[in-house]
Amino acid sequence: MNVEMLLLVALAGVTALSTLGVLLTKDNFYAAMYMTLTLVMVATIYAFFSIEPVFVLIVFVFIGAIGIVTVAIAATYRHGPERQFSAFWAIPIIVTAAVLFYSIYTYVLDVPVYTAFMTLMTHYSLKYSIENFITTEYLLLLLFMTSLAVLLMLSVVNIYRSEN
């Protein structure tokens, strides 16, 4: 088993473990956080295969909008165990993370491991380009989907108003 396969197995393993976290935790907020971690890992697997457009879509739209709204709803309707530790623990965590990031960054700049790693990743890429997607038929699909989304939003607003 080569390095790329090991990396993929590790990513898939972390994804599966974070998914199990959703099932096992009793607090809705933590469940939403585990769900976000799962989606981030799915996006990372897309990045592993160099499919950047879908990576951007998942991170910025699926996680950045939909995932965060879910986390906000879960935090609003939260019940279960409250936080057991002080917020001041965040300070040493941030300092440690900064030192670690700096060490890794300087290590990567000095040693040609980064170049070897990027060569491997380039070999493993699926090379998808979005230019081929922007054609008339796919734009029509986008137009229909946007119209349907607007209709859906109007229906929800209508239901919400009728409730009031």
Next chain:
Amino acid sequence: MPAIDFMTVSIIYITAIVILLVGYLTAVSSKDIVRLLIALELMFGAVFMSLIPLFSVLPDPAFGVALLTIFASGGELLVLSAAIVIHDRRKKSILTSSVSIGGDNV
């Protein structure tokens, strides 16, 4: 073009199935609507995961399906958010046990 082999596809599909099954289990065992929403998002994550091999043979339709999935997920979030708020107003609770209409008794 792609360096995607049987082993890679197997790992991807096994992970997608694990995510989907955990999503199903979470939905079945959910006691409130928020957990149901989280379970549905997980299922969409499984759909994204299973799309990766499609990018090696049909990249443009795969991207179209990814876009459709994001639109569907956005719509689902919108409807479920409205359902949570309305249910909370009516029943003063978001527990699924307080839903008295529909469903079967086994």
